[in-house]
Amino acid sequence: MRKYVPEILIGAIPVVLAFLLFLGQNVVPVLMFAVLGFVVFYASRGRGKLTALSSQQRRPSKKENPFTFEQIGGQEKAKQELVEALDFLVRQEQIAKLGIRPLKGILLAGPPGTGKTLLAKAAAHYTDSIYLAASGSEFVEMYVGVGAGRIRDLFKEARSKAQKEKKSSAVIFIDEIEVIGGKRDGGQQREYDQTLNQLLTEMDGIYANEAPRILLIAATNRKEMLDSALLRPGRFDRHIQVDLPDKKGRLHILNIHASNKPIADTVDLERIAAESFGFSGAQLESVMNEAAIYALREEHEKIDEKHLSMAIDKVMMGEKTDREASKEERERVALHELGHAIMAEIIRPGSVSQVALSPRGKALGYVRHNPLQDQYLYTKAFLNGQIMIALGGAAAEEMFYGERSTGSRGDFDQAMDIVKTLVESGLTELGIIDASMMTKEAWASITRTILDELMGQTKETLEAKREVFTLSLQTLIREETLSGEEFRQLLKENAAA
Structure with a gap:
């Protein structure tokens, strides 16, 4: 019955207004109060763009394809550190015997395109956890209290979804954490200060014996901008650097993205890995994709080395133009x-x-x-x-x-x-x-x-x-x-x- 309340109200309001008009009453004040009440009701319920997100109804729920650490190349050290931290969730009985406190938060820091989001997805799969992702920009609005409400909803949704799907843990991933976790200057309270305070409160509320357990993973390109209260032990306990891949890592990434593409036997991916010094994982994926596009343009059945060389040039400097110089x-x-x-x-x-x-x-x-x-x-x-x-x-x-x-x-x-x-x-x-x-x-x-x-x-x-x-x-x-x-x-x- 409750789910039909909005429809009942929408149908009843015009009838009431028509009745008041019939009696000769001024309905303008009534309309103003109705609009004000509508706004207040939605603000209190956490709906609409001006207020906190009602995560259980508004956040899209889609089935994520399983993503494993084997599908991530070039980050062996970062994967090793992350798996060690995740074992605190997986091997609960062993860590309880040693008196180890499970980690509450893991911070992934490094340049863009190095695979921080992929590591978080793989972490959720490794621990058989519910996975929820959000961006730091989702929690900041010009209206005070919006971000804090969205933080509360996010943690509430993680717990409820884990219970619904009978999972023992949930992984929350927040990208661009520096948007809400920047250093506080001690001045007048700002909206994102309240958002950060709420995030700190939620992290303090994560207990080792609670069920389901919550693990917060955050990613940033600018770790130096983060507030010290966020970085201290007991909140983000483990800081993992996710750097640009070396030559061996680049070759691994190229092999991963070449697995579903017809590569000519004459192609030397090791040479392509050497030529792509300084490329991130995202750029290397783009190189393989652009090489396939070049092969399609020339109607070749396989990707040749020249296609990969042209793709490196395109990723580095852009596409060829038709400008004619004198x-x-x-x-x-x-x-x-x-x-x-x-x-x-x-x-x-x-x-x-x-x-x-x-x-x-x-x-x-x-x-x-x-x-x-x-x-x-x-x-x-x-x-x-x-x-x-x-x-x-x-x-x-x-x-x-x-x-x-x-x-x-x-x-x-x-x-x-x-x-x-x-x-x-x-x-x-x-x-x-x-x-x-x-x-x-x-x-x-x-x-x-x-x-x-x-x-x-x-x-x-x-x-x-x-x-x-x-x-x-x-x-x-x-x-x-x-x-x-x-x-x-x-x-x-x-x-x-």
Whole structure:
């Protein structure tokens, strides 16, 4: 009977209003009170966009496909730590004998696309738990109390669903936890402060002997922004770093996403894994998908290595465009890219993989480099070399035109990022300093000093290769794309000439 109350009220209200009009009464105040009562009723019930979400009726309930840790590649260390933490839920009798307190929360921190959400889904499957997912942005509204109400509803829904499906535990996953868990400044109360306080209260209310047990897993890209009250033991007990995969991890991920695709026998996925240095799991999945699309366009039955190489270029720089440059502009772009390529071959012989004039994304041309061995520590000489390679394009333009163009903007951004790394690592004349204490003027001064010095060295180095530019220019314009081997052969022929 209760579920028909709204329909009964909707039918009764017009009858009452018509009766009042018949009696000659003013119905405007009645309408205003009815609207106000409607809003208050829905606010108290937690319905509507302005109020807390009534999770049991509004949150979509769909059957999640089982997802296991074996389906996640490149995160062996993170999986090992997570499984160890989850065993506290699975092996309850053993941990009770040792007096171990089950974990209440697990924080997954790392760059976007590294598989944090997948790890949470696999955790729910591993523990045979109910899985509920939400984003931090769902809990913040301009109306006070909305977020706190949604937090209460989320935990209430987890418990009720676990009881309904006769599960002993439930996993709640909150993505972008920094939205509601940011550091509090001690100022006036704000809506998301109340939301955070409610989350802390709910986590404190998780007990080891309760049934069903609740495990909160949260993910963030910016752990440093989180409030210390959220990070302390007893709330988020375990912090797991989910980093970008290394070469072995990238190969594992590529093999996973290649399992349902027809890959040609000549494809060397290990080489593709090496070329995709710095790619996240999401980007590697996109590489395999884009390669399949390229194969479809060319009506090939299998994915070739060239399709994978084109897919890497697309994920890194975007799709090819149909912009047509003038002859003068093409020559400038060709000289610019030759500057990068020649400088790269001088500093690290054999490093150029491809030189191209075809527009892709925002770039009118590009140089793709052969992958280095995965490296996490860099010397001053290595970083200076990277800066000189980045400045090679602008230096070549100055050599032949006497001025630079806007095409060097991205190169300069890259060079300045490397300068920042040098300063923060204590590899400059400033020595070991706290970079956060430097003024804008100090940053400008040290950046200008380093870049001016390295630009001078770059120009001097490339000036000795002026004839190579002249002899290679027309070949690059005519061919538009040169492989690394073709480019190095061209350099040898020009050197001999």
